[in-house]
Amino acid sequence: MADVKKVVLAYSGGLDTSVILKWLQDTYECxxxxxxxxxxxxxxxxxxxxxxxxxxxxxxxxxxxREEFVRDFVYPMFRANTVYEGEYLLGTSIxxxxxxxxxxxxxxxxxxxxxxxxxxxxxxxxxxFELGAYALKPGVKVIAPWREWDLLSREKxxxxxxxxxxxxxxxxxxxxxYSMDANLLHISYEGGVLEDTWTEHEEDMWKWTVSPEKAPDxxxxxxxxxxxxxxxxxxxxxxxxxxxxxxxxxxxxxxxIGRLDIVENRYVGMKSRGCYETPGGTIMLRAHRAIESxxxxxxxxxxxxxxxPKYASLIYTGYWWSPERLMLQQMIDASQSNVNGVxxxxxxxxxxxxxxxxxxxxxFDANIATFEEDGGAYNQADAAGFIKLNAxxxxxxANKGRKLF
Numbered sequence: 001m002a003d004v005k006k007v008v009l010a011y012s013g014g015l016d017t018s019v020i021l022k023w024l025q026d027t028y029e030c031x032x033x034x035x036x037x038x039x040x041x042x043x044x045x046x047x048x049x050x051x052x053x054x055x056x057x058x059x060x061x062x063x064x065x066r067e068e069f070v071r072d073f074v075y076p077m078f079r080a081n082t083v084y085e086g087e088y089l090l091g092t093s094i095x096x097x098x099x100x101x102x103x104x105x106x107x108x109x110x111x112x113x114x115x116x117x118x119x120x121x122x123x124x125x126x127x128x129f130e131l132g133a134y135a136l137k138p139g140v141k142v143i144a145p146w147r148e149w150d151l152l153s154r155e156k157x158x159x160x161x162x163x164x165x166x167x168x169x170x171x172x173x174x175x176x177x178y179s180m181d182a183n184l185l186h187i188s189y190e191g192g193v194l195e196d197t198w199t200e201h202e203e204d205m206w207k208w209t210v211s212p213e214k215a216p217d218x219x220x221x222x223x224x225x226x227x228x229x230x231x232x233x234x235x236x237x238x239x240x241x242x243x244x245x246x247x248x249x250x251x252x253x254x255x256x257i258g259r260l261d262i263v264e265n266r267y268v269g270m271k272s273r274g275c276y277e278t279p280g281g282t283i284m285l286r287a288h289r290a291i292e293s294x295x296x297x298x299x300x301x302x303x304x305x306x307x308x309p310k311y312a313s314l315i316y317t318g319y320w321w322s323p324e325r326l327m328l329q330q331m332i333d334a335s336q337s338n339v340n341g342v343x344x345x346x347x348x349x350x351x352x353x354x355x356x357x358x359x360x361x362x363x364f365d366a367n368i369a370t371f372e373e374d375g376g377a378y379n380q381a382d383a384a385g386f387i388k389l390n391a392x393x394x395x396x397x398a399n400k401g402r403k404l405f
Contacts, residue, residue, distance in 0.1 A: 006031045007114040007143060008107045010099055010129070013048035015168055016118045019157050020145050021055055022164050024116060028143070033059040033110050035103060039095055040066045040184025040242065054167050061106055065098060066184055070241035073098050074185055077315060078284050079229040079339075080304065080332045081292075084312040087262050088274075089281045091186025096125055097320035100132025107140060114141035121147045124267050128318035135321035178205065184245050186258075186278040194273050201261055201275050208249065208277045212256035212350030219348040220255055221355070224283075226291045226343070229336030231284065245280045252279025256350040267317045286352040287343040294362040295339045304335060 007024055011017045011034035024032050034057050036048040045062055052060045073094050084090055103115045115133055119125035121144070130142050151157050161168045177192035187207055193199045203211060225233035231244045239247065252258050258279035266272050292301060307328060314325045341359025345352055367377045 004028045004030045004114045004141060004143070006033060006110060006112040007116050008033045008035055008103050008110065008112045009116045010103060010118065011036050011048060011052065012118075013045075013051045015154070015157055015161065018051060018055070018166050018168060019151065019160050020116065020118055021052070021057070022166050023145055023149060023151075023160075024143065025056070026164075027149075028114075030114075031059075032057055033061065033106060033112055035061040035063070035106050037099055037102060038062070038064045038066060039069050039098070040246070041182040042187075043182070051167055059110055061102075063102060065102065066242040067240055069095065069098055070184060070245050073320075074245065074281075075230050075241055076329055076333070078281070078288055079336050080308055080311050080328075081285060081289055082308060082312045082315065083285070084316045085262070085264055087260060088264055088276065088316075089186065089260075089278045089285065090312065090315050091183065091276060091278055091281065092181050092188055093124070093128065093316045093318075094185065094320075095183045096128035096318065097132045100129050100321075101136060103129075104133055104136040104140065107137065114143055116143040116145065119144065119146065122268065122270070124316070124318070127267055128320075131318040132321050182207075184242060184249070185281050186276050189275040190272065194275060197263060197273050205275065206259065206277060209253040209259055209279055210256050212259075215254070215256035215349045219346045219353075220251060222251060222283075222345050222347065224287045224343045224345065225341075226288070226359075227340055229288070229292075229333075229339040231287070245284075248280030248283050251347065252283050252352075253277070255279075255347040257347060257352060258282040259350070283345065283347070283352050286354060287345060288339075290343045290345075290354040290357045291341050291359065292339055294357055294364045295341065295359050296335065297363065300335050304332065307331075 007028065007030050009017065009021055009024065009032050011021060013036065021032055021034065024030060034048070034052040036045050038045045049060050049062055077090065077094050082090060084093070106112070107115055117126070117129045119129060126144055126147075130144075133140050133142055151160055158168075160166070178189040178194070179191040181188045189201075189205055194201060223235050224231050225236070230241070232238060234244060234247055258277050258281065260276040260278065261273075262276070263271050263273045296304075311325070311328050311332070314320070314322060314328070319325050338361040340361050341357065343354065344356035346355050347353075365377075367374055
């Protein structure tokens, strides 16, 4: 362990990472640099500075990454209409490559030869952090304490903290029974009663959304303006990417939008039940598909839909920095050059309902699509030959007596 002189730790200031900080100092006898990211998790990050200082840390990074997170990670993902296993909007997954990127940047800035994280050996995050780190700095050493130490319970962590006088805040209120992760895109809940897949999630678990039953009886209408596949304004007001997602979270949460209870397949092989609140992301997905419905060519749209599950899997499993994800992103971004216009939505008791879409780049031609007389824009007689040609192979097989089953 003597080869590790300095390590950059992804540090929240909570119990786990505070214990890790001291454990690194004692076990590796190295200097520790702390990095705390503000990704819009809704909690104050500045107290982490005082905690790190109290433990002798000299180089402390506390970075506001909200705009970069939404602009360079969330927005590109939503251009692809990305959903993992049909439901999950990848709120935790998409934050990890940014954290890995910043860990490596700080390691380069400070001359550190290792990075460390608090992800456990059972989860996906260890894979995401480390794949990202190795892609960006192949020779970096990664220290994952949960795979090395024997402090495998909260009680052992608390005992270690008390033994080493690690400053841990003790709140009088009851601790949440859930393992939670939050950023500007979502908040997740795992553990507790959720480990029984038959037990209904508790209503007081949710933090961002009202229940659909308690949402307003009157619908909320909003208009989202798109430019090259990204939302740039809400109700005509120009906003930055982080401002857009913050506002959509507020509006969506107030209307009971974005709750999800799923069992997903982790990359490490096990199934895991999780609950998620993604109000802004749920609105973004529905609206983006609506604007694409009038601006994308049919075959381009269908090809995107075919490739999306692969793209989603790459993000979920930690391959954001892989050449195949970067290649897919170039294709996805190229498809968005004409995805411009406005989508009108009605938000009502957990539902996101598209009520209108318009664009100067629309491929929808009312003169052709009309059920009324079209003035010769479309010759319906042409359809006969089109149908017969597409039926030709089936007609030949039928004439040969081929059985269908």
